[in-house]
Amino acid sequence: MTWSDRDRRFMRRALDLAARGDYRTRPNPKVGAVVARGDKVLAEGHHAVSGGPHAEAAALDALPPGAARGATLYVTLEPCGPFAGKRTPPCVERVLASELARVVVAQTDPHPEVGGRSLERLRAAGLRVDVGLLEDAARRLNGPYRKWIKVRRPYVTAKWAMSLDGRIATAEGDSQWISCGASRRAVHRLRGEVDAVLVGVGTALADDPLLTRRGVEGGTPLRVVLDSRARLPLDSRLVRTAREVPLLVATGSEADPERSAALRVAGAEVLSCGAGPRPDPLALLDVLAARDLRHALLEGGGEVAAAFLEADAIDRVLCFVGPRLIGGDGAPGPLRGRGFPRLDDAPRLRHLEARPSGDDVLLEGHLHVY
Numbered sequence: 001m002t003w004s005d006r007d008r009r010f011m012r013r014a015l016d017l018a019a020r021g022d023y024r025t026r027p028n029p030k031v032g033a034v035v036a037r038g039d040k041v042l043a044e045g046h047h048a049v050s051g052g053p054h055a056e057a058a059a060l061d062a063l064p065p066g067a068a069r070g071a072t073l074y075v076t077l078e079p080c081g082p083f084a085g086k087r088t089p090p091c092v093e094r095v096l097a098s099e100l101a102r103v104v105v106a107q108t109d110p111h112p113e114v115g116g117r118s119l120e121r122l123r124a125a126g127l128r129v130d131v132g133l134l135e136d137a138a139r140r141l142n143g144p145y146r147k148w149i150k151v152r153r154p155y156v157t158a159k160w161a162m163s164l165d166g167r168i169a170t171a172e173g174d175s176q177w178i179s180c181g182a183s184r185r186a187v188h189r190l191r192g193e194v195d196a197v198l199v200g201v202g203t204a205l206a207d208d209p210l211l212t213r214r215g216v217e218g219g220t221p222l223r224v225v226l227d228s229r230a231r232l233p234l235d236s237r238l239v240r241t242a243r244e245v246p247l248l249v250a251t252g253s254e255a256d257p258e259r260s261a262a263l264r265v266a267g268a269e270v271l272s273c274g275a276g277p278r279p280d281p282l283a284l285l286d287v288l289a290a291r292d293l294r295h296a297l298l299e300g301g302g303e304v305a306a307a308f309l310e311a312d313a314i315d316r317v318l319c320f321v322g323p324r325l326i327g328g329d330g331a332p333g334p335l336r337g338r339g340f341p342r343l344d345d346a347p348r349l350r351h352l353e354a355r356p357s358g359d360d361v362l363l364e365g366h367l368h369v370y
């Protein structure tokens, strides 16, 4: 299939509209739609809130009856069909009723009850249906949705802030703040979009973080500390707030029972993840999956991030690069552990993009696209 410049322009616009969807769309995918005739955009829409109108319905509803006749719909995800448990009318019928001539779809819906069926229905009704325009970008936008359907494990975004010379703290352990205020606000927005925020006990001890979302709207992610021996201090801010904001301490199999009991009394949940002395990243993700938590934000530090990378459990990396040079042999980088001895074995990120974030640069890259 060769796509025209016009097709690309309208699908790019539909993707931009899709990206407007925020935490309120969860657990639904982010979807955008454009209705166009020739070069002219007739209507636009995006999915804004779970249970609310889908993108294509929002766009078509903005038009008077009959106005979309013979036009083209660009939509970033296959329209939904009539399946069980749906809260909104099936979009495929809405599209048919609009008497469009053509539908351009970025990606089929991996949902087992859709999975190409809506496209067949549209084709059977005589519409021209073209699939796969900017598909990779559309898939990346909905990593958590697609991974959940395909793998049933939470999507993992690893995030760190580093200096231009690749340090996440000074040799003395000072790390606040490497990134600027705008980047830290972006992290709070991110926390509001994910279901869980994860750190290692090294970070909990060094920084005494709260790991809550603050100053922006969003959800309340579960706070998780990977802490083999349950040594998280009872007077840490995480434990002191455990009765208000849920806290899970993921331990290894040999955690001290007394320490675990004390954390539980303080309001934290303590759970051994896996059979080894340290909590196993994949076992922890399965624990989160069993609670229907679909997107985890791994906020460091370097040892825990390396454990996730070695388990091939990181899907996306967000790296805020601050304009500082820290230096020092003892200043840690974002990934510790053994590292990969050969460059050929070192994971390669795909679709690396850079954009400004206040005074910093945000780098985004993907290890898995679902």
Ligand SMILES: NC(=O)c1ccc[n+]([C@@H]2O[C@H](COP(=O)([O-])OP(=O)(O)OC[C@H]3O[C@@H](n4cnc5c(N)ncnc54)[C@H](OP(=O)(O)O)[C@@H]3O)[C@@H](O)[C@H]2O)c1
Binding pocket: 159, 160, 161, 162, 167, 168, 169, 173, 174, 175, 178, 199, 200, 201, 202, 203, 204, 206, 207, 226, 227, 228, 229, 231, 278, 279, 280, 281, 299, 300, 301, 302, 303, 304, 305, 307, 332, 336
């Ligand atoms: N700039 C940034 O973006 C950023 C972000 C986070 C942290 N930091 C900085 O990074 C430093 C802390 O990093 P860190 O590498 O020392 O600590 P870390 O990765 O936060 O925690 C490491 C500890 O986690 C425990 N752990 C539990 N399960 C593990 C597993 N499966 N694999 C590996 N470790 C596991 C281990 O202790 P046990 O075995 O005793 O449980 C380990 O020593 C601090 O200076 C902090 O300020 C910077």
